[in-house]
Amino acid sequence: MSSLLYRLPSPFPCASGCLPQCITNTWKNLREKEYVGFATLPNQVHRKSVKKGFDFTLMVAGESGLGKSTLVNSLFLTDLHKDRKLLNAEERISQTVEITKHTVDIEEKGVKLKLTIVDTPGFGDAVNNTECWRPITDYIDQQFEQYFRDESGLNRKNIQDNRVHCCLYFIPPFGHGLRPVDIEFMKALQDKVNVVPLISKADCLMPSEIKKLKERLREEIDKYGIKIYQFPDCDSDEDEEFKQQDRELKESTPFAVIGSNTVVEARGQRVRGRLYPWGIVEVENQSHCDFVKLRTMLIRTHMHDLKDITCDCHYENYRAQCIQTMTSKMNADKRVESPIPILPLSTPDVETEKLIKMKDEELRRMQQMLQKMQQQMHEQDL
């Protein structure tokens, strides 16, 4: 199974950062000639980042019962939600959306990752779901605000970055496409966080149905102008295999995923999957679902890109907006006169308009009467 490798510029083809022996040898040869030495910068960056550790905040949103927790468990191969209490139907009739955070520290080959999963139980579950995304947008804004304050503070040594880097939105596979609640949610969040829509529980769709639904979703996302996370185009000097993989990735969005908490025996191997009387669905089988593509994209290749876009794009937008509102408030307080005096446009209210109309009518009537009388006088005189 080919996996997308993180491409460092040559001469460092492997991800672990340790230099293969042949390269160090050539260096030694080069050193005698014209050698400065900053080609080792990527290696230094690598070392420092491993030492510092990484952090990533992932938000999952969608109605309950779509497999969010199962998918997160499958993605990170842990069990994040032990002893979860699910609400009954009658308790959910007027439920409000909560925000719950789980933070775990995981490590792989010396690289530490502090992973925070933000869950949104109760989204879309109540009978009346108007503005159910408001707690979620408030939470995201809160994190931005906290980072903004920290960044503008005096002691900036240990800033905690709690900003949400990616939001996985789970679309139910039982419908014909996007529903009103999906559209409203994605539109409310498109400017605050990277939204990645997913088709959940894809094991209820046949391959032809999956294709149709994906096309439908892509159409509707275009039609309603929803800005979801776009994969960055790969450089033109990458090799064909990489480009091909990248193209395949882009063509199969939104990903149709299946998650599983259990390990089953299939084809002589123990794999994560779901056991049915008619067959076994393997989570990591590319022909069964797009779970592998999602994992590759989210963790192996684009994790840093997601963080970058959050920092450079969404956070900067928030910051600019914040500063603008602050300065405009300050202007309003100082009562700065605008150079062009603007007369207040008094819209005549309905009452006065009516009176004016009545008076006009009366005037006209009186004028007519006067004319008649003058005519009469004329005739009398003649």
Place this chain on the structure above:
Amino acid sequence: RLTTVLARNYWTIRGNWDDRSISAVLNTDKNDFYYELLFWVQNKTARPLSLSGHVGFDSLPHQLVNKSTCQGFCFNILCIGETGIGKSTLMNTLFNTNFENFESSHFEPNVKLSAKTYDLQEGNVRLKLTIVNTVGFGDQMNKQESYQHIVDYIDTQFESYLQEELKIKRSLHNYHDSRIHACLYFISPSGHSLKSLDLVTMKKLDSKVNIIPVIAKADTISKSELHKFKLKIMSELVSNGVQIYQFPTDDETVSSINSTMNGILPFAVVGSTEEVKIGNKMVKARQYPWGVVQVENENHCDFVKLREMLICVNMEDLREQTHSRHYELYRRCKLEEMGFRDTDPESKPVSLQETYESKRQEFQVELQRKEEEMRQSFVQRVKEKEMELKEKERELQTRFEQLKRMHQEEKAKLDEKRRMQEDEINIFSKKKAATELLQGQTFNTNSSNLKKDKDRKK
């Protein structure tokens, strides 16, 4: 007396009367009462007779069946479920035909019900099937009003049947019964529990229609999850007091299978109209990369059980329950609302006609009163309008007079001016005449002077 004792027993068994009313009845409707009592006594002590030969009334059920078959049967199903959950596909699969339903959109502003009627025939049995679909159920942001449209639809069907029943000239045997006999409620396969919308809707419908809950798209739930899911659903329904339809267990021929099926509710179904080759047969199935889900395989889903229970075994019972339980409840509530009672305040039985007559009288009186009121208010308003108009007239009159006066003043002034001008003209003309005279005189004197000079010069 014997009759009094018997009477007391009879009425207390019937459970409607107390001593006072018994004596009242005994005094008034003696003859009627005696006949009824006799009949009751005879029935209570009916002795079984044995036949010495074959009479032939054992063919009565066959006669009934023949008659019904000639008439044809009628069955109405209501399918409630979210858009895209598989209602139309399941109907197609159940009845082995293509009912040609179009995909509905997710953006309906309100829940609508669309009913279509089809004529099906199997063997020599004709079935008039009506399928009612809920369009746009579960798609709105605010779903608090969703159930109301469904309840209104069901009530409308009951109402039209009630109207037919209350008609003077009625034709019930020709009437196309549009009352809903069975309601299939499609539950989304989340695997956890019912949705809040499901619970709210089923609570509102359980006293109006036979609800059969089914788990839709059940090929997304594994066996162990399914078992837990079914238990959770049933416990939630029970704890919230929702009464779903129970297959009847009083008839010995079907009671065992029905009671087993009652324990398997809700049915987990998969629908498909596409066929896949398994072995050497073509079966209805869904083909996945990891296997094939066969619709009619009892190991894969409960479709066969649903078909058997809904159509093969209990269709007639569903119709009967609708008529005898749900419809009767509706009728009673409706008539009580209108003010009809079985017994009046003095606990005497009141017939429908008497109540109807008294109601009509009341209504007429009410109508007359309303008419009077309206007439009064109309007269009142006319008076007010008249007064307003008179006011306006007066105002106009005063203004007219004002204007007239102004005009006259103007005219007077103009006359003055004219006179003054004329005077001036007169003066001017006089002056002119005077000057002319003077001029003439001077001319004359000049000319006479000239003449004198001339004469002198000569």
